[in-house]
Amino acid sequence: MSGFKTLDDLGEINGKRVLVRVDLNVPVKDGSVTDATRIERIAPTIKELSAKGAKVILLAHFGRPKGEANAEFSLSQIVDATSQVFGQAVAFAEDCIGEKAATAIDALEDGGILLLENTRFHKGEEKNDAEFAQALAANGDIYVNDAFSAAHRAHASTEGIARLLPAYAGRTMQAELEALEKGLGKPVKPVVAIVGGAKVSTKIDLLMNLVKKVDALVIGGGMANTFLAARGTNVGKSLCEHDLAATAKQIMIEAASAGCAIILPSDAVVAREFKANAENETVSVEAVPADAMILDVGPQTVEAVKQWIERAQTLVWNGPLGAFEIAPFDRATVAAAQFAGQQTKAGKLVSVAGGGDTVAALNHAGVADDFSYVSTAGGAFLEWMEGKKLPGVVALTK
Numbered sequence: 001m002s003g004f005k006t007l008d009d010l011g012e013i014n015g016k017r018v019l020v021r022v023d024l025n026v027p028v029k030d031g032s033v034t035d036a037t038r039i040e041r042i043a044p045t046i047k048e049l050s051a052k053g054a055k056v057i058l059l060a061h062f063g064r065p066k067g068e069a070n071a072e073f074s075l076s077q078i079v080d081a082t083s084q085v086f087g088q089a090v091a092f093a094e095d096c097i098g099e100k101a102a103t104a105i106d107a108l109e110d111g112g113i114l115l116l117e118n119t120r121f122h123k124g125e126e127k128n129d130a131e132f133a134q135a136l137a138a139n140g141d142i143y144v145n146d147a148f149s150a151a152h153r154a155h156a157s158t159e160g161i162a163r164l165l166p167a168y169a170g171r172t173m174q175a176e177l178e179a180l181e182k183g184l185g186k187p188v189k190p191v192v193a194i195v196g197g198a199k200v201s202t203k204i205d206l207l208m209n210l211v212k213k214v215d216a217l218v219i220g221g222g223m224a225n226t227f228l229a230a231r232g233t234n235v236g237k238s239l240c241e242h243d244l245a246a247t248a249k250q251i252m253i254e255a256a257s258a259g260c261a262i263i264l265p266s267d268a269v270v271a272r273e274f275k276a277n278a279e280n281e282t283v284s285v286e287a288v289p290a291d292a293m294i295l296d297v298g299p300q301t302v303e304a305v306k307q308w309i310e311r312a313q314t315l316v317w318n319g320p321l322g323a324f325e326i327a328p329f330d331r332a333t334v335a336a337a338q339f340a341g342q343q344t345k346a347g348k349l350v351s352v353a354g355g356g357d358t359v360a361a362l363n364h365a366g367v368a369d370d371f372s373y374v375s376t377a378g379g380a381f382l383e384w385m386e387g388k389k390l391p392g393v394v395a396l397t398k
Contacts, residue, residue, distance in 0.1 A: 004177065004396050005168045007048060010142070014053030015110050019140035020045065020170060021157050021392075023147040024060040024078050024115075033081035038149075038376065043085050045146045045170035046113060050088070053110040057139055058082075059096060059119055059157045061150070067123030075118050082115060090115050097122070097135035105139055119157045126155055133160030146170025148177070149377035151392030152384075162395035169396050177393065179373030180384055183316045183352035184213055192312040194305070194336070196221030196319030197357060200244050204251075206318070209387040211255040211262075216308050218263040220297055220321030220332070227252070227264050233285055236270070238294040263308060267298030269322070269329060276326040296322030296329040305332075306339045309349070315340055317353040317371075318385060320361040334365040341370030354381035 022042045027034045049056045063073040076092055083090045093104035096116035108114050116139070119125045124132025133156040137143070143165040145151070150158050151173075161167075169177065184191070191214040195203060200223045210217055219227055222239035229240050230248035255262045264285075270292040271280040282298045283289070297305075302321075309315060317340070324330040343349035353362060354375030362368040375381040380390060 017140040018054040020144045039085045056113045058115045061120040069121045137164040151390040152380040154391035158392035187314040190215040191314040193316045194218040198222040205386040211260040216261040236288040265297040265301040267300040268294040269296040297332045315351040337365035341367035
């Protein structure tokens with residue numbers, strides 16, 4: 001992978017202290033982890049370092065304790081789950097710097113794994129304080145960042161420490177960066193992007209960046225209503241940011257000058273109330289009843305989206321096409337996702353997707369495993385799609 005050192009660039013690490021920044025922000029209920037997906041994602045890096053005899057020391061944040069120790073946000077709750085996933089005992093230190101951390105590290109055998117306490121128990125973490133970064137770096141000989149999801153933050157454990165120790169990308173970080181490079185960095189054209197979700201206001205930077213990089217941009221979800229309204233279409237009682245009409249028009253102008261086709265819904269599924277199995281009908285977007293709201297795109301639009309996916313070599317997806325959380329307004333998202341999954345499995349498409357709702361939608365459609373890469377990184381994935389430089393990634397550059 002150009003520009004970054006990976007675990008392949010590591011020399012002999014037997015007996016070396018390797019500080020690994022990981023994402024352990026997992027859901028916990030009654031002291032137990034309810035979804036270990038993020039732990040499973042970092043397992044390849046941890047197991048590889050351990051097998052090579054490194055003393056593996058995990059750095060992570062958990063929740064928002066606001067710079068103070070708080071039992072509710074202690075990483076001690078994650079120890080059992082990490083031990084289970086890694087297949088070996090994981091030790092725990094009650095602090096991430098100072099004597100408690102040093103004592104626990106000294107007790108660690110070659111190949112052993114140690115989890116340090118929440119980095120956010122110290123105010124210096126989010127401030128990227130130089131002194132705190134130095135204290136973290138004192139715990140290791142080598143730094144590995146395997147937390148792409150925290151890479152958009154210039155914090156001490158993601159950016160500051162990478163300036164103080166030899167820094168490498170872990171396997172999860174490497175996979176993410178390679179997938180993103182295929183998605184928008186150096187994609188095989190034609191490139192189609194699907195962007196959905198509720199509001200244009202949260203994705204202005206994203207849309208402005210995408211129209212310059214993709215051949216076609218499919219806009220769905222509540223966002224599409226704002227574009228339809230800007231075009232003069234009456235969207236009834238649909239979720240719509242009428243005050244952003246000028247912004248939507250500007251995005252369409254930018255797209256036209258960049259040669260990017262904007263794909264808006266031609267038909268829609270409308271209902272009078274927002275609830276599961278509400279009485280609904282499919283209408284042309286030009287005939288939305290004044291007392292109804294658009295809750296999904298219609299079958300005609302789905303066919304158009306499928307045709308664009310079929311033409312594409314690369315697909316980047318962020319956000320559902322409709323209110324996928326409730327039936328039957330999940331149909332369009334499921335149909336488009338399943339078609340993209342089929343094209344990917346057939347070797348005709350590189351598909352990269354990310355963002356919380358997107359992951360949930362692809363899981364709902366049963367195709368998350370069929371996509372080339374599904375990012376769980378949320379904010380970092382969005383900032384990458386917006387074309388922003390991510391501090392935690394820049395710090396790993398050779």
